[in-house]
Amino acid sequence: MTEQVGVDLRAYLRAVRKYWRLVVLLAVLGTATATFFTLRTPPTYSSTVTFFVSTPTTAGDSPLSGAQFGQQRVNSYVLLAPSERLATMVVEKSGTSLTPRQVTKRITADADVNTVLLTVHVQDGSRERSLRLAKAVSTEMVTLVDQIESQGGKRQSPVALEVVSGPTLKPYPVAPQKKKDVAAGLALGLALGVLAAILRDVLDNTFRSPDVLRSVTRQPVLGSIGFDRGAADRPLVLGAANGTPRAEAFRQLRTGLQFINVDEPVKVLVVTSSTAQEGKSSTSANLALAFAEAGSSVLLIEADLRRPKVCDYLGLDRSVGLSNVLAGQADLDDAVQPFGRHQLMVLSSGSIPPNPSELLGTRNMIDLLARAREECDMVIIDTPPLLPVTDAAVVAAHADGALLVVRHGDTKRSHVQQSLRSLEAVGASVLGCVLTMTPRPKRTKTDGYETYDSVPVEAAPETTDRNESSPAPLPRARSLREVQDETMEMPVPARRLPTSRKSGTATTTEEES
Numbered sequence: 092m093t094e095q096v097g098v099d100l101r102a103y104l105r106a107v108r109k110y111w112r113l114v115v116l117l118a119v120l121g122t123a124t125a126t127f128f129t130l131r132t133p134p135t136y137s138s139t140v141t142f143f144v145s146t147p148t149t150a151g152d153s154p155l156s157g158a159q160f161g162q163q164r165v166n167s168y169v170l171l172a173p174s175e176r177l178a179t180m181v182v183e184k185s186g187t188s189l190t191p192r193q194v195t196k197r198i199t200a201d202a203d204v205n206t207v208l209l210t211v212h213v214q215d216g217s218r219e220r221s222l223r224l225a226k227a228v229s230t231e232m233v234t235l236v237d238q239i240e241s242q243g244g245k246r247q248s249p250v251a252l253e254v255v256s257g258p259t260l261k262p263y264p265v266a267p268q269k270k271k272d273v274a275a276g277l278a279l280g281l282a283l284g285v286l287a288a289i290l291r292d293v294l295d296n297t298f299r300s301p302d303v304l305r306s307v308t309r310q311p312v313l314g315s316i317g318f319d320r321g322a323a324d325r326p327l328v329l330g331a332a333n334g335t336p337r338a339e340a341f342r343q344l345r346t347g348l349q350f351i352n353v354d355e356p357v358k359v360l361v362v363t364s365s366t367a368q369e370g371k372s373s374t375s376a377n378l379a380l381a382f383a384e385a386g387s388s389v390l391l392i393e394a395d396l397r398r399p400k401v402c403d404y405l406g407l408d409r410s411v412g413l414s415n416v417l418a419g420q421a422d423l424d425d426a427v428q429p430f431g432r433h434q435l436m437v438l439s440s441g442s443i444p445p446n447p448s449e450l451l452g453t454r455n456m457i458d459l460l461a462r463a464r465e466e467c468d469m470v471i472i473d474t475p476p477l478l479p480v481t482d483a484a485v486v487a488a489h490a491d492g493a494l495l496v497v498r499h500g501d502t503k504r505s506h507v508q509q510s511l512r513s514l515e516a517v518g519a520s521v522l523g524c525v526l527t528m529t530p531r532p533k534r535t536k537t538d539g540y541e542t543y544d545s546v547p548v549e550a551a552p553e554t555t556d557r558n559e560s561s562p563a564p565l566p567r568a569r570s571l572r573e574v575q576d577e578t579m580e581m582p583v584p585a586r587r588l589p590t591s592r593k594s595g596t597a598t599t600t601e602e603e604s
Contacts, residue, residue: 106292107285109299114284121280122273129272134264137214138225140257142232144168144207146250161207164250168236172200172211177228177235184227187220197224208255218260225258296504298497301526307504308511311523313351313494314344316374318528326373326404328380329431336531338377344525345381348494351522359460359470359490360522363483365506366476369498370527372400375473383433387468390427392438394486395475396447399440405430412441417455423462436467447475452485460489477510487519494522499529 107114146161171177178194181187187194200211211228215221233252240248298304301312319337328338348357362378364371372395379391393401394413402409407428415421416438427436444450463470472490474483487493493514497507507524514521 102292103285103289106289110288110291113291114281114288117284117287118277118280121276121278121283123276125273125276125279129267129269132267133216135214135216135266136218136221136260137212137265138221138258138260139213140211140225140229140232140259141255142168142209142211143253143255144209144250145253161250162202162205165202165207165209168209168232168252169200169202171235171239172209172228172232173198177231180231180235181224181227184231185223187224189220194224197221198228209252213258214265222258222260225260229254229258297500297502298504298507298526299500304497304507304524304526308495308507308524310495310511310521311347311351312526313347313523314340314525315529316340316344316370316525316527317531318499322373326376328377338381341374341377341381342384344374344378345385348378348522351492355491357491357522358464358468359472359492361472361474361483361487361490361493361519362496363474363487363493363510364476364496364498365478365502365510367398367479369476369496369502371476371496372473373404374494374496374525374527375471376401376404379435379437379469379471380431380433382469382471383431383435386433388434388436388466389469389471390436390438390463390467391430392463392470392472393440394451394472394482396440396444396450396482397475397480399443401473402437402439405437407437407439409439409441412439413459414441414444414447414450416441416459417450417453418444419455423459448481448485451482456486457489477513478506481513484513484517484519487514488517490519492520492522495524496527497524498527501528 144161144165146164173195175191175195178191178198181194181198182189182191189197197215198211198213200209202209211225211232213221213225213228215224233254236250236252237248240250298307301315304310305312317336317340319335321332322337325332328335328341332338348360351357362371362375375391379389383389391401392413393399393409395401396414399409402412407430411421411426413426416423416426421441423438426441427438429435430437450456460470472486474486477483483493495507495510495514511521
């Protein structure tokens with residue numbers, strides 16, 4: 092039980108730390124609101140008068156019984172003080188312009204426990220009127236009690252009321268109490284902020300950590316790609332970006348895929364997501380670059396035939412591509428385009444067809460993947476999101492596995508679960524998930540070593556090759572022949588897919604830090 096309470100408390104503290112801005116905002120709003128109403132509230136002054144209730148005793152009576160009788164009477168007088176009868180007498184005595192009903196709202200009374208002392212308070216927005224009403228109460232209360240207890244003079248009153256203190260006007264307003272009200276506003280704002288932070292964390296139906304993604308999907312989280320403000324303008328980790336934490340994250344993702352099944356390594360990988368704008372296309376392109384950088388021959392297929400983005404990132408021409416090959420309008424060797432210095436070939440989307448799902452489910456697509464599997468070390472397929480269309484599920488059914496891209500703090504848990512069910516329905520193998528656009532942690536030092544993201548990595552040399560520069564609008568559409576004939580440091584034969592290594596040959600990898 093104690094351990095469970097400790098776990099819950101740590102979860103609440105994490106929620107407060109995560110949403111500390113919300114807590115601060117509500118605390119400031121609470122303080123500002125209390126300050127506003129405090130300044131807007133007119134001051135209220137209070138005057139008090141204290142009465143002593145005595146009960147005459149005769150010979151033989153016990154003093155204790157007289158005191159008990161007096162205490163009972165005091166409790167009755169507490170309710171008698173704000174009565175309309177006393178208020179009428181006070182109005183006549185003080186000559187105030189207030190009505191008896193208005194006076195009753197200004198009079199309160201209380202009695203000390205186990206005593207025969209009665210204290211009457213008169214509160215008013217005017218100092219003078221508060222004291223004047225209290226003076227009237229000090230005389231009229233005695234008169235009223237005597238009239239009631241003596242039954243209008245028919246018998247001797249068993250109770251005597253005597254003023255022992257006051258009337259006294261308090262020097263400072265009793266309301267508003269600025270310091271206490273502002274402190275109460277601050278405390279209330281903090282309490283609401285903490286409650287809002289905890290509720291937001293509990294009710295949050297997105298993924299804000301790999302642990303949550305792993306527990307909800309029951310799938311391994313193969314990578315976590317940090318958020319980079321410059322990724323919108325430079326989505327590829329090339330040149331100077333090759334030494335950034337984001338580039339290292341793609342290398343770690345590559346390593347995770349290589350070791351997820353050592354006996355049957357993945358060769359045809361589908362990269363997809365639940366909805367749009369989750370980073371699947373940039374993940375596909377950068378993952379292909381990471382594999383090619385390690386010496387693998389890679390074919391990157393732009394199978395998103397609805398809203399293709401990969402060739403925009405790579406700066407390649409998509410006039411002839413996958414759709415043309417599947418429709419029998421072009422040969423695969425003629426449609427692929429080399430990219431960069433490594434063995435990376437790209438098959439663009441080609442012409443946008445009217446029936447992408449049907450085209451991707453044809454026998455030609457199955458044959459294309461079978462050929463690519465034989466001739467390349469790695470085939471990465473960028474597909475549309477799973478929820479809007481069925482394209483990704485159709486392709487994933489014929490791949491070795493699918494990688495589901497999930498955007499941090501944006502993708503709904505129900506969407507991811509529905510996407511996984513879609514893949515399972517077609518018998519696709521889900522290799523795992525990758526969490527994109529995660530907040531970068533603060534740099535820390537551990538055991539004398541700085542974190543890896545603070546260690547400079549040797550950047551790849553800058554190149555003037557158009558394919559490795561940041562994407563820019565093409566002045567004109569280039570032919571495939573022109574793209575393939577460009578000079579590269581490690582040329583790949585044009586119009587021919589790269590040949591994969593024999594199974595007995597060891598794969599070379601770069602030394603990574």
